[in-house]
Amino acid sequence: MTMGTQSDRLIDEQVQRFHRDGFLNAGMVLSEAEVLELGDALAAVIAKGPDGFAGVEPHPVLFHDMAATRDGEGNVVSENPNYQIVNIWQCAEPFRRLLWHPLVIRAISQLTGFTDLQIWHDQVQYKPAKTGGSTPWHQDAPLWPSIEPMTPVSAWIPLDNADVDNGCMWMVPGSHLWGNQMEFLGSAAAYLKTRDAFANLPAFTPPADAPIQSVTAQPCPVKRGEVHFHHSLTWHGSPFNQSDRPRQAVAIHYMTSEAIFTGRDHVMRQFIDLQVGQRMLDAGAYFPVVCRENEPVTVA
Ligand SMILES: O=C(O)CCC(=O)C(=O)O
Structure with missing residues (x-):
C-alpha cells in the first residue's frame, strides 16, 4: 500500500491535499x-444481468443501465450503456469483505476526522469497451437526501486501469467548498458527448471566500487496485469509454457518526426504519458499522 511513508496511514501532506482539492489518489490497496x-x-453478477436474479436469491438493491431510454414504442434503447449496480455487497462476498478494508477505513477516518464510520451504500459503475456511456457532472451528497449533513467521503477503486481513454473520473479541485451546486451542474449535462466537451464546463463563479477560485476539470487516472477518495460535494463525473477496454469500478460511500435520517427519499430509504432525526448508527444491518472508536471493525 502506498498511502504514506507509514504503511497503513495517510501522511499529513495527503490529508492536506484532500482538504484543499476535495479528492486524493492514495495508491494501491488491493x-x-x-x-x-x-x-x-x-x-458473475453482470452475466446474470438486471433481471437474472431469482425472487429469494440475494441481489443488488439496484442494477440498471443509467443511460437507457425508451423509444416511441416503449422499447428500451441504449447505444451507450453505463451499468450501475448498487449494493453489490449484498450478493457478492468479495465486495462485502471489501467494505471492511482496514487501510481504506483508516484513511476515511483520517479524511473525515471521525472515529466511527458506517457504510451508506456501494455502487459499481461499468462502462463496456467502445460503447460505455458517461456519468454526468454531479455532487454526491445532494443525491442522498435521506441523510444529513453533506459530509461523507467515498472510496473509489477501479478493477480495470481507468484513464482518459476508457472514462476515468474527472474532478474539479476545490469544488467541495462551493456548496450545493447541483442546479448549475444539471445545466452542464449537455457537455458530455465527447471528452473535450466534458472537460469544457460552462462558466461558473465560485463563492468569493472559497480558497480555490478557478474552475478546472481535471482527469483522475487510477490504476486497478488503487483507491481514489472524494468528498461528497466535490464536482465529478466520467465521460464515454472511447477505448477497446472495459472500465469497471466500485465506489464505497461511507457515513460518519454525525449522519442522521431526514425522512427524504433515496433507493436505500426502504431499508431505514428510523424516526426523522435519529442517528443512522441505529439504522441496522444494511448499513454496517466498519470503524468504532478509531479502530476498523473486523469483517462481520
Ligand atoms: O464510476 C464513475 O465513473 C462515477 C462514480 C461516482 O460518481 C461516485 O463514486 O460518486
Missing part, C-alpha cells in the same frame, strides 16, 4: 489476486 477475485464476482 493485491492482484484481490482485484481478480472482485473482477470474477462482478463478471
Whole structure:
C-alpha cells in the first residue's frame, strides 16, 4: 500500500491535499489476486444481468443501465450503456469483505476526522469497451437526501486501469467548498458527448471566500487496485469509454457518526426504519458499522 511513508496511514501532506482539492489518489490497496477475485464476482453478477436474479436469491438493491431510454414504442434503447449496480455487497462476498478494508477505513477516518464510520451504500459503475456511456457532472451528497449533513467521503477503486481513454473520473479541485451546486451542474449535462466537451464546463463563479477560485476539470487516472477518495460535494463525473477496454469500478460511500435520517427519499430509504432525526448508527444491518472508536471493525 502506498498511502504514506507509514504503511497503513495517510501522511499529513495527503490529508492536506484532500482538504484543499476535495479528492486524493492514495495508491494501491488491493493485491492482484484481490482485484481478480472482485473482477470474477462482478463478471458473475453482470452475466446474470438486471433481471437474472431469482425472487429469494440475494441481489443488488439496484442494477440498471443509467443511460437507457425508451423509444416511441416503449422499447428500451441504449447505444451507450453505463451499468450501475448498487449494493453489490449484498450478493457478492468479495465486495462485502471489501467494505471492511482496514487501510481504506483508516484513511476515511483520517479524511473525515471521525472515529466511527458506517457504510451508506456501494455502487459499481461499468462502462463496456467502445460503447460505455458517461456519468454526468454531479455532487454526491445532494443525491442522498435521506441523510444529513453533506459530509461523507467515498472510496473509489477501479478493477480495470481507468484513464482518459476508457472514462476515468474527472474532478474539479476545490469544488467541495462551493456548496450545493447541483442546479448549475444539471445545466452542464449537455457537455458530455465527447471528452473535450466534458472537460469544457460552462462558466461558473465560485463563492468569493472559497480558497480555490478557478474552475478546472481535471482527469483522475487510477490504476486497478488503487483507491481514489472524494468528498461528497466535490464536482465529478466520467465521460464515454472511447477505448477497446472495459472500465469497471466500485465506489464505497461511507457515513460518519454525525449522519442522521431526514425522512427524504433515496433507493436505500426502504431499508431505514428510523424516526426523522435519529442517528443512522441505529439504522441496522444494511448499513454496517466498519470503524468504532478509531479502530476498523473486523469483517462481520
Ligand atoms: O464510476 C464513475 O465513473 C462515477 C462514480 C461516482 O460518481 C461516485 O463514486 O460518486
